[in-house]
Amino acid sequence: MGLGPELNDILARARADLRMGVPVVLTGHGQALIVMAAETAGAARFALMRAQGTVDLVLTGRRAETLKARAYDGDVARVVLPGDATLNWVQALADPADDLRVPMKGPLNTRRDGNCDLHRLAITLVKSARLLPAVLVQDTREALPLAARENLTLIPGEVATPHVMELATLDNVVAARVPMQAAQEGRLHIFRPEDGGEEHYAIEIGRPDRSKPVLARLHSACFTGDVLGSLKCDCGPQLNAALAAMGANGAGVLLYLNQEGRGIGLANKMRAYALQDQGFDTVEANHRLGFEDDERDFRLGAQILQKMGFDSVRLLTNNPKKIAMMERCGVTVAERVPLQVGQTPENEKYLAVKAAKSGHLL
Numbered sequence: 001m002g003l004g005p006e007l008n009d010i011l012a013r014a015r016a017d018l019r020m021g022v023p024v025v026l027t028g029h030g031q032a033l034i035v036m037a038a039e040t041a042g043a044a045r046f047a048l049m050r051a052q053g054t055v056d057l058v059l060t061g062r063r064a065e066t067l068k069a070r071a072y073d074g075d076v077a078r079v080v081l082p083g084d085a086t087l088n089w090v091q092a093l094a095d096p097a098d099d100l101r102v103p104m105k106g107p108l109n110t111r112r113d114g115n116c117d118l119h120r121l122a123i124t125l126v127k128s129a130r131l132l133p134a135v136l137v138q139d140t141r142e143a144l145p146l147a148a149r150e151n152l153t154l155i156p157g158e159v160a161t162p163h164v165m166e167l168a169t170l171d172n173v174v175a176a177r178v179p180m181q182a183a184q185e186g187r188l189h190i191f192r193p194e195d196g197g198e199e200h201y202a203i204e205i206g207r208p209d210r211s212k213p214v215l216a217r218l219h220s221a222c223f224t225g226d227v228l229g230s231l232k233c234d235c236g237p238q239l240n241a242a243l244a245a246m247g248a249n250g251a252g253v254l255l256y257l258n259q260e261g262r263g264i265g266l267a268n269k270m271r272a273y274a275l276q277d278q279g280f281d282t283v284e285a286n287h288r289l290g291f292e293d294d295e296r297d298f299r300l301g302a303q304i305l306q307k308m309g310f311d312s313v314r315l316l317t318n319n320p321k322k323i324a325m326m327e328r329c330g331v332t333v334a335e336r337v338p339l340q341v342g343q344t345p346e347n348e349k350y351l352a353v354k355a356a357k358s359g360h361l362l
């Protein structure tokens, strides 16, 4: 290993570029693509890309479904930009905010030939950058010299396929005592991914016995529920009830995973909330935006638990997928402990949809 960035580091750089509206270059499978996130693309760069050749807009199969565009590649659709396409037109395809007000964006012409592994990787990257899942791409031999000339981040796509995108290793950088209302004896641990990504937290309560299943909760960040006391979900009461249960039990561990909005980020969650105000439910809103119902990566939780020396848990959850994921990652779920609190008239429908469509246990 040299001093330079490794693959995970290059991917982290690429995420930062995409968030700033700077293109990146993906190579592999005999192709080279210039990729720019549709959400952050600026008019000047868009015009330059258009002037140098054909540009496609890559959307997810989910978004294509809403737009009634054919996704020949299943999970991704490559829309050919018409000659007169403006950046506003592109961004309206990417963002469903005005779908109802200005319904017909098409008919859209989508590509069916050629390999789209790099396109799929580009979508995975913008999703992990917490942007709308839509990218502008240009397939050109010029991409490599352009990357060198313009100092663009170059990703060797052959090794970075979405399937092998590894979870960065997390380091426990610091821990300190935090006495809490729910438990006098609390310690907050900060975990930092080695690729410089978002930090995650573990709150250890009491002194859990590592040789027995620990009372545990994988809590996903919810700024609206946890901090603002939003009545649209049950996150805040669940957070408090989990800490209280651990306090009463004398020991436990609560992981606070910064996977806001089931992994789509707070900006996209607010886009989903705006769609919910137009009548779509929580799952439909995610799909219209181009996301799956749940984009979280629970391998994170398993890694943190294992780093802390826990290999068996009594998991506070109503979500069977969390249990399955823990088991798959080698953390035994000795017991599921239900966590039903915080029902309000405002979140009644939300909880019913989660039970009906996402398999949550009531």
Ligand SMILES: Nc1nc2c(ncn2[C@@H]2O[C@H](COP(=O)(O)OP(=O)(O)OP(=O)(O)O)[C@@H](O)[C@H]2O)c(=O)[nH]1
Residues within 6 Å of the ligand: 218, 219, 220, 221, 222, 223, 233, 234, 235, 238, 259, 260, 261, 262, 263, 264, 269, 272, 273, 282, 286, 316, 317, 318, 319, 322, 339, 354, 360
């Ligand atoms: N995308 C999206 N995310 C939401 C919405 N409401 C809450 N969230 C997020 O959902 C996450 C909580 O997930 P839930 O599905 O409520 O519960 P869970 O963690 O899967 O399951 P439990 O362990 O039973 O609580 C948090 O990250 C919230 O920010 C919504 O309408 N749309």
Ligand SMILES: [Zn+2]
Residues within 6 Å of the ligand: 222, 224, 225, 226, 233, 234, 235, 236
């Ligand atoms: Zn919430």
